[in-house]
Amino acid sequence: MRHVNAWLFLLPAMALIVAFTHVPAVNTFINSFFLDGRGGMPAEFVGLENFRYLLEDEVFLKVLRNNLLFASGTIPLSISLAMVMALLVNAKLPGQAWLRLSYFVPTVLPMIAVANIWLFFFTPEYGLLEQVRSFLGFSGVNWLGSESTALICIIAVAVWKDAGFFMIFYLAALQQVPPSLGEAAMLEGASRFCYYRRIVFPLLMPTTLFVLVNATINAFRMVDHLFVLTQGGPNNASSLLLYYIYEVSFKYWDTGYGATLTLVLLGFLGLASIIQFGVIEKRVHYR
């Protein structure tokens, strides 16, 4: 009887997880062996053809490389920036509320609006960056139109947007640090640096793990800015995995290959969560 009750309590959540997570995942796996049938024709079983193509698809390899660059750019930058901002707004400063607000604003703005603002910044010839540049007398850069700079621009926007969000978590964590620890450290004559290094940062580690998980997920699910800023161009220089999946699956309706690409994405996220919860989790708690 007790089991029945327990299962009944689990049922709503189970139903949702199965319907929106497990079934689609299994479907994706099955679909990856098929070539999409055109115009209502049944899909054609092609075995490993989609996977073979994956390995010779230059665009995919480029997109994958972009995404890894994007992750290794945004994750450390946004986390460290968030921590610095949190430390700043945690200190007793005049106008502290305004400062907190202004750091947090990028997070509450709609993504598409944000991207449109940045689009104006990056516009060649008369965008804001160009105005600054011509004032300082450097030579012109076509920020979003050059293969060498497009991805960097996307990273900058993502960091700008994420850092404010992560700051909130750090701020909450900082305010949980008992003041008595700081007082004790002061009595012991520890330097400020030592206090942060030996007491504050270790106490922040669980938050850092949480933020790290979020940052990793964000790095792989970034797609909306691309629609506005670059459409993945020029020549796929700023295209990321999820955007490429969208293109393949919904622009070209190659759903089989789209499913294959989705498996790669799932694989990456799975790997990331194994590392984070299996390895890092064990080391973050202050003992």
Next chain:
Amino acid sequence: MFGLAKAIKCFLLSLLAICCLSGAAFAKQTELVFYFPVSVGGPITKIIEGMTTEFMKQHPDIKVTPVYAGIYRDTLTKALTALRGGEPPHVAVLLSTDMFTLIDENAVIPYDDILSPAEMSFTKNFFPGFMSNSQTGGKTWGIPFQRSTIVMYWNKEAFKAAGLDPNTPPKTWAELVSFGKKLTKKDASGQVTQWGVAIPSTGYAYWLFQALAIQNGAELMNQEGTKVFFDQPKAVEALQFLVDLAFKHEVSPKGTIDWATTPRDFFERRTAIMWTTTGNLTNVRTNAKFDFGVGMLPANARPGSPTGGGNFYIFKKTTPEQRKAAVTFVQWMTTADRAAQWGIDTGYVAVRPDAWQTKQMKAYVKGFPYAAVARDQLEYGVAELSTHDNQRVTKALDDAIQAAVNGSKKPADALKDAQKEAERILRRYNK
């Protein structure tokens, strides 16, 4: 408990009322959902909504809901996504070049299946150049609506300032370069303040590149849309020319040039010459604060431009009444008078010869002769690049063009890669 029962009863009654009401509405009104894209500047959405309102006033039995769905590519994506979801639009304006894709997806129905052969004669009213992208296999799949060609806009003040005759645009590639050099202005620190020419390489890169290829005497695909010829020497030369404009002659910005902001660059005097669709004509006329000219594209081996723009398609998932209503709507939207007015309001080429004979169009062309440039250029028009799986094939070409103008691949290598990719995509249509 009584309260609950009452509430349920109330709910059921109102449900019944809604069903009856909408049933009554269905009985006398045919509903059409109409997707349309906007790809040029100006108040296109407002114009389209005005037209549909006017249509409904004249046809009270048909209700049209216009839905703005982004640029062409987004509109196609949305229409096909809605189709897979089971609720496609009933009628939509999509690229003429998406014809093969729409047929392959079993999404649209030819007009011949709705109308009798005698009624089909209305298709003869349109310019043959526009119909070539609308018919295949002896059937008519699309009716031309917002059709265009690429034209060249130039800033007459800039020409005068550079010592050029403001009424003589460059007529050949060589002139384009030599004029461009005179028109490119630098400030004291060596920075360019005005470029000679801007040919966009995002948005519709393949389209502008196709213009260059045509001018160099190259055809990019076969009639059936199953083969492409991207890496032929003449196409490579055309791409090399585009790259040279930026890197060798330095008359055009390096890197990609954005489709959407090019008109703005022109208004802001950042570029003296631009290539863009004639659909931007009214936009330019409204926003350019200087005297400007409009001309055919310069020639190399021959003059020429691909046609472009959108057709009306009717979707297959429609009732017979809806199909009839959709045809009525399409025919109403493309009458001579309305085609003329649409051309005047936007700058798109009025799609039928008799539209150019209407009083309002004659008066307009008299006061603004540039309105006729795109029509005259139709004589040298070539069907726009259109293949099976068109979006994907053009993406391969777009990527190649962007790689070349960014200097990351040589034009020959870039086009060879695009050719390889296109052949892989088209393999299933060549069986």
